[in-house]
Amino acid sequence: MKQLSFLLVALILISCQQSSSGLEVLFKLPNSLKEVSGISYNSSEKLIYSIQDRGNSNEIQVLNLDGKLIRSIKVTNASNIDWEDITQDKNGNIYIGDFGNNDNERSDLTIYKISKEKLSQNQVESDYKIEFSYPEQKTFPPKKTERFYDVEGFVELNGAFYLFTKNRSKNFDGTVMIYKIKNLAGEQDAQLMGSFISCTNYNHCAITSAAISPDGQKIVLLAHDKIILFEDWEYDDLLSANRTTISLNDFSQKEAVAFLDDSTLLIADERNKNEGGNVYKFSFKN
Numbered sequence: 386m387k388q389l390s391f392l393l394v395a396l397i398l399i400s401c402q403q404s405s406s407g408l409e410v411l412f413k414l415p416n417s418l419k420e421v422s423g424i425s426y427n428s429s430e431k432l433i434y435s436i437q438d439r440g441n442s443n444e445i446q447v448l449n450l451d452g453k454l455i456r457s458i459k460v461t462n463a464s465n466i467d468w469e470d471i472t473q474d475k476n477g478n479i480y481i482g483d484f485g486n487n488d489n490e491r492s493d494l495t496i497y498k499i500s501k502e503k504l505s506q507n508q509v510e511s512d513y514k515i516e517f518s519y520p521e522q523k524t525f526p527p528k529k530t531e532r533f534y535d536v537e538g539f540v541e542l543n544g545a546f547y548l549f550t551k552n553r554s555k556n557f558d559g560t561v562m563i564y565k566i567k568n569l570a571g572e573q574d575a576q577l578m579g580s581f582i583s584c585t586n587y588n589h590c591a592i593t594s595a596a597i598s599p600d601g602q603k604i605v606l607l608a609h610d611k612i613i614l615f616e617d618w619e620y621d622d623l624l625s626a627n628r629t630t631i632s633l634n635d636f637s638q639k640e641a642v643a644f645l646d647d648s649t650l651l652i653a654d655e656r657n658k659n660e661g662g663n664v665y666k667f668s669f670k671n
Contacts, residue, residue, distance in 0.1 A: 408633050411651070411666045412452030419656045422537070423470035423594060424641040424664075425479060426651055427504075433651065433664070434504070435641070438485055439467035445479070445499075452664065462510045463497050469537040470594055470641075472546075474568070475601070477501035480546070481511075486535040487553060489526040494518065496539075496546060496566070513570035515546075520574045529555040533562055537640070538595030540604055544568050547623060548575065549592050549606055557587040561606075563623055579624045583613065594642045596650070605650065607642040610635060612650070614669075631669075637661045 414421060422438035432455065433448040443465040445458040460481070467485025474480070483495045497511040522534050532553040539548045548564040559582040564575040583606075584590035594607040604615040604623065611632050618626035633639075633652075638661055641653040648669045656662030 407668050408635050408652070409666045411450070411664045414452065414653065414656070414662045414664060415446075415448075415454045417454070418446055419662065420640075421653045421655060422468060422485075422640050423472075423482070424643045424651060424653050425471045425473050425596075426643045426645055427473070427477060427501075428599065428646070429477070430504075433643070434471060434479060435653070436468045436471050436481060437465075438469055438640075439465065441465055441468075443468075445471070445481075447504075448664075456507060458499075458504065458506065459508045460497065460499065460511055461508055463495075463514070466491070466493065466495075470539050472540050472596070474541045478512075479504065480539075480541060480568075482536065482539050482548075484536045484539075484548070489522070489532040489534045489553065492518065492525055494536075498568075498570075515566060515568070515570060516572045517566050517575050519564065519577075521577060533560065536564075537593045538606055538642075540595050540597040541568060542597060542601060542604075543621065545621065547578070547595075547604075547621075549595050551592050552587075553591075557585065557591075559583045559585045559590050561592055565621065578621070581624060581628070583608070584630075589636075593640045596642045596644050598644045598647045600647050603644075603647070605642055605644075607639055607652065609637060609639050612642070612667075633667065 420437045423436045425434045435446045443460050447455045469485040470482040479499045481497045496515040500512050503509040535551040536548045537551045546566040550562040562580045563578040566575050592606050597604050606613040614629045615626035637654040639654045643651045645651050650667040652665045654661040
């Protein structure tokens with residue numbers, strides 16, 4: 386009986402962790418895009434919208450699937466304090482997450498909306514911005530053991546944003562918190578929906594980006610060498626989802642993910658000297 390119980394536990398663990406060798410280099414990013422922090426894919430235009438993080442311009446770089454830079458879109462009424470991810474809603478409107486917070490000391494966290502009608506222009510104003518804070522954070526910065534309030538990945542679903550924290554606490558334990566924010570202009574408190582454990586190794590399990598599939602049935606979280614796949618959740622309870630960790634069998638500073646279609650991902654990593662600076666394609670196994 387003990388042997389049977391052990392076998393059942395082993396099978397469950399294997400079912401929740403998969404390995405893949407399906408990571409394929411699609412193209413090399415232009416030299417001007419060294420620190421890509423987020424990407425979003427527009428299937429109707431077959432274009433990739435990319436952003437870079439702090440220290441870079443307040444521009445969206447638009448690429449085709451061959452890696453050619455088509456144009457830049459300057460967001461004239463938004464500064465890039467630390468743009469960390471970009472996502473879209475079902476109508477094709479774009480949202481930029483200026484919520485990078487490495488030291489957990491920011492009190493100006495913002496999401497900008499840019500309507501799809503403006504995405505053919507070279508200069509735009511954001512339609513509105515959402516300013517938010519985390520009610521659980523009482524000090525700026527908190528103690529080094531309580532630095533849970535950096536975010537590098539979010540998605541839009543059913544009129545709300547879901548933010549996945551990047552844990553920067555001393556003695557990293559893999560805790561990822563999920564916050565919910567209404568997709569409405571103005572100031573609001575982020576609602577803590579709960580948390581889960583990714584793994585206990587920061588270099589392998591800190592969350593760097595997120596994406597939702599076009600059909601709204603899959604969410605992926607990105608780390609440097611793996612993705613965490615969410616499926617079959619109940620309405621807004623993402624913690625009820627079936628979660629599967631899938632190894633990419635490749636370690637690099639992967640910082641951006643988007644769905645090309647319902648079963649294929651685009652993944653980008655930052656350039657580090659002669660390494661990285663690629664956009665990869667990854668397909669889920671059937």
